[in-house]
Amino acid sequence: MAILEIECPVCAEVLELDDADRDELAVGDVIVCDSCSAEMEVTRNGEGEDFELELLGVLTACPRCGEEFEVTEDMLAAAPVIEAEDGAEVSVVDCPHCRARIELEFDEPLEG
Ligand SMILES: [Zn+2]
Ligand SMILES: [Zn+2]
Numbered sequence: 716m717a718i719l720e721i722e723c724p725v726c727a728e729v730l731e732l733d734d735a736d737r738d739e740l741a742v743g744d745v746i747v748c749d750s751c752s753a754e755m756e757v758t759r760n761g762e763g764e765d766f767e768l769e770l771l772g773v774l775t776a777c778p779r780c781g782e783e784f785e786v787t788e789d790m791l792a793a794a795p796v797i798e799a800e801d802g803a804e805v806s807v808v809d810c811p812h813c814r815a816r817i818e819l820e821f822d823e824p825l826e827g
Pocket of ligand 2: 777
């Protein structure tokens with residue numbers, strides 16, 4: 716059985732889809748990354764490697780009010796990037812519910 720490996724565009728976690736998974740997916744379906752909760756919409760699902768996803772957003776829970784909200788690519792593009800105390804680069808977004816500033820840290824994809 717062929718396994719298609721998809722790298723999450725946000726956290727670089729490899730998601731494995733086997734033929735049965737592929738059969739159940741249609742264009743417009745949404746896959747959620749196990750690791751970072753990024754949502755990806757299936758934009759192509761053909762034969763073999765003919766498969767494409769488009770990043771929709773990342774569902775995250777506000778550490779202050781506990782409400783879940785979606786961080787989109789546009790939000791990330793507009794978010795200032797700062798250096799956290801541990802030296803990691805984090806993007807700062809505002810919670811749409813309580814306006815808390817939330818630091819989002821994404822693992823950099825590993826080269827090679
Ligand atoms: Zn991910
Ligand atoms: Zn909040």
